Amino acid sequence: MDEVYDVIVLGTGLTECILSGLLSVDGKKVLHMDRNDYYGGDSASLNLTQLYRKFRPGTEAPATLGRDRDYNVDLIPKFMMANGELVKILTHTDVTRYLEFKQISGSFVYRDGRIAKVPASEMEAVRSPLMGLFEKRRAKKFFEHVQNYRQANPATHAGMDATITPMRNVYQYFGLEAGTIDFVGHALALHLEDSYLDRPAKETFDRIVLYMSSMARWGKSPYLYPLYGLGELPQGFARLSAIYGGTYMLDKKVDEIIYEDGKVVGVRSGDEVAKCKQVICDPSYAPSKVQKVAQVIRSICLLKAPIPNTDGIDSVQLIIPQNQLKRHNDIYIASVSSAHNVCEKSHYLAIVSTIVETSTPELELEPAYKLLGPIVDKFVDIVDICEPVEDGTKDELYISKSFDATSHFETVCDDVKDIYKRVTGHELILKQRTTQEQEQAEMAA
Amino acid sequence: MSTSRQQQTPQQSPAKLYQFKLVLLGESAVGKSSLVLRFVKDQFDDYRESTIGAAFLTQTVSLDDNATVKFEIWDTAGQERYKACQSLAPMYYRNANCAVVVYDITQASSLEKAKSWVKELQRQADPNIVIALAGNKNDLSARRVVTTEEAQAYANEAGLLFFETSAKTSHNVQELFYSIAKKMPLDMLANNRPRGTGPNARGIDLNRTPQQAGGCAC
Numbered sequence: 001m002d003e004v005y006d007v008i009v010l011g012t013g014l015t016e017c018i019l020s021g022l023l024s025v026d027g028k029k030v031l032h033m034d035r036n037d038y039y040g041g042d043s044a045s046l047n048l049t050q051l052y053r054k055f056r057p058g059t060e061a062p063a064t065l066g067r068d069r070d071y072n073v074d075l076i077p078k079f080m081m082a083n084g085e086l087v088k089i090l091t092h093t094d095v096t097r098y099l100e101f102k103q104i105s106g107s108f109v110y111r112d113g114r115i116a117k118v119p120a121s122e123m124e125a126v127r128s129p130l131m132g133l134f135e136k137r138r139a140k141k142f143f144e145h146v147q148n149y150r151q152a153n154p155a156t157h158a159g160m161d162a163t164i165t166p167m168r169n170v171y172q173y174f175g176l177e178a179g180t181i182d183f184v185g186h187a188l189a190l191h192l193e194d195s196y197l198d199r200p201a202k203e204t205f206d207r208i209v210l211y212m213s214s215m216a217r218w219g220k221s222p223y224l225y226p227l228y229g230l231g232e233l234p235q236g237f238a239r240l241s242a243i244y245g246g247t248y249m250l251d252k253k254v255d256e257i258i259y260e261d262g263k264v265v266g267v268r269s270g271d272e273v274a275k276c277k278q279v280i281c282d283p284s285y286a287p288s289k290v291q292k293v294a295q296v297i298r299s300i301c302l303l304k305a306p307i308p309n310t311d312g313i314d315s316v317q318l319i320i321p322q323n324q325l326k327r328h329n330d331i332y333i334a335s336v337s338s339a340h341n342v343c344e345k346s347h348y349l350a351i352v353s354t355i356v357e358t359s360t361p362e363l364e365l366e367p368a369y370k371l372l373g374p375i376v377d378k379f380v381d382i383v384d385i386c387e388p389v390e391d392g393t394k395d396e397l398y399i400s401k402s403f404d405a406t407s408h409f410e411t412v413c414d415d416v417k418d419i420y421k422r423v424t425g426h427e428l429i430l431k432q433r434t435t436q437e438q439e440q441a442e443m444a445a
Numbered sequence: 446m447s448t449s450r451q452q453q454t455p456q457q458s459p460a461k462l463y464q465f466k467l468v469l470l471g472e473s474a475v476g477k478s479s480l481v482l483r484f485v486k487d488q489f490d491d492y493r494e495s496t497i498g499a500a501f502l503t504q505t506v507s508l509d510d511n512a513t514v515k516f517e518i519w520d521t522a523g524q525e526r527y528k529a530c531q532s533l534a535p536m537y538y539r540n541a542n543c544a545v546v547v548y549d550i551t552q553a554s555s556l557e558k559a560k561s562w563v564k565e566l567q568r569q570a571d572p573n574i575v576i577a578l579a580g581n582k583n584d585l586s587a588r589r590v591v592t593t594e595e596a597q598a599y600a601n602e603a604g605l606l607f608f609e610t611s612a613k614t615s616h617n618v619q620e621l622f623y624s625i626a627k628k629m630p631l632d633m634l635a636n637n638r639p640r641g642t643g644p645n646a647r648g649i650d651l652n653r654t655p656q657q658a659g660g661c662a663c
């Protein structure tokens with residue numbers, strides 16, 4: 001490894017792998033290291049052996065769970081918005097070629113002690129018990145307003161400029177009930193708490209439009225999921241990076257990030273030193289340069305049946321809005337199964353997660369556990385959500401943010417674009433990569 | 446078994462096309478990419494650098510019985526250079542229908558590495574995977590350290606196809622891939638296509654715009 005690189009990337013989480021891939025495609029000489037012997041860092045999907053090594057060191061997985069290789073257990077519960085940024089990055093880089101995707105079969109929301117489906121079509125909306133008849137009419141007007149809103153055309157604003165009008169006032173204007181507001185804000189706009197009500201409405205409009213266009217893309221739910229687990233995503237981008245010359249070293253200790261005159265000059269592992277001009281890393285590689293902004297609890301639950309009251313489907317997102325439990329933050333449940341090649345056929349996986357609010361985080365999840373039916377086993381992780389203290393432009397050390405509590409990858413993509421801009425000095429412009437067919441045609445020519 | 450080459454066009458009924466994902470494995474610098482380059486483009490480059498740039502190559506092989514096998518060949522992209530078993534992502538050999546595990550007949554350690562790859566495949570890959578062991582650089586027989594007998598005995602024991610090849614002279618290269626094509630259980634795997642391959646893939650094709658544009662949520 002004693003060589004000179006443009007960029008050294010530490011950690012193979014999704015954020016780092018996308019950046020590594022993009023920078024290699026740009027022609028940068030990239031060295032990518034990870035202290036683990038597997039790809040993915042915090043966004044890895046683990047087989048049974050790795051899962052037990054992490055949560056129950058010294059214990060073997062019981063044989064009743066099935067084969068090691070049948071499992072790809074995600075550590076973070078996230079899905080891809082079908083019309084979101086990650087899908088754009090995947091298609092533009094042609095990383096889709098390495099992966100297969102499947103839909104998440106349904107999205108549900110908890111309301112007044114019951115589980116209700118988030119309508120996936122107009123037919124379902126008409127029949128949905130979530131709103132009364134008159135409220136449905138008001139909601140229809142509201143959604144039309146959101147869909148038709150164009151910032152450049154004040155005639156579509158109904159007198160409310162969404163860049164300055166708080167979302168609360170927009171709801172008021174359309175006379176929506178508290179339950180509907182909860183549904184729109186949490187199940188569609190996917191806000192984790194209610195501070196958005198006092199922020200300008202545009203942000204929430206954009207989120208609603210993203211949700212609806214994602215839903216419209218394939219139906220059923222707005223979410224897609226890679227077969228074999230989320231850990232396939234970083235692996236796909238790592239391959240992209242390798243194909244464009246990126247060098248990979250896994251199971252490699254990172255002992256020191258070396259500075260000269262306050263700027264990064266290299267990375268040391270044992271007595272080897274790799275030189276570079278810039279370092280990109282996840283927060284765990286630079287603990288003294290990050291701050292904790294929140295704590296998240298994630299509980300990986302192993303089930304023997306689909307989550308009750310979700311029509312027996314193979315994959316589910318279930319949102320429990322904070323108001324329903326008198327909390328500040330929503331609780332999310334994300335469930336996948338053997339249909340996505342993440343566990344043995346007779347099992348289902350559900351990750352329950354929320355932002356920690358008390359000193360007894362597991363108790364906070366109790367109401368969610370009750371919705372899951374019998375739980376075979378639980379693996380609980382409480383992790384700090386960290387952010388870099390500085391933006392890296394001073395010392396050339398660019399630190400990504402931890403995976404947050406949101407249910408999708410939009411904030412990850414924001415972080416990728418932001419770091420890319422700071423590292424390269426220009427905006428990320430996604431260029432379509434040549435496809436396999438073009439590649440071979442060129443080679444044959 | 447060597448003559449039925451890919452350019453053969455089926456005259457009568459169109460040959461049925463079976464597509465398979467083939468992965469290359471083996472220690473760095475044993476000639477994995479060179480074997481593929483010889484097979485796909487019938488070329489050889491003495492000073493080829495480590496693999497950069499190509500994600501996949503495809504090549505078809507016509508079998509005698511009106512069946513054509515199309516290989517989607519995945520090269521390692523050099524990801525195996527350090528600590529092979531770790532640095533190569535499991536995604537790489539996931540869903541592989543067949544594998545060519547390559548060693549260099551002039552490097553004893555490369556056969557050991559090949560054996561560890563075979564073990565890894567037998568542990569993690571599709572149980573029906575067809576594996577071929579290729580002892581490459583057969584043209585350098587003066588520097589040979591791995592005997593044919595030793596490798597053949599191992600291949601027999603592990604249930605692998607076995608060829609000594611030379612990407613440089615093209616010795617046994619077509620034969621290697623043809624034998625794999627012949628060994629593919631076509632009927633059983635007919636519907637089991639490699640991932641991400643266009644309209645026949647099992648999952649959703651993100652590049653495709655779906656016709657269905659269901660109404661909005663509410």
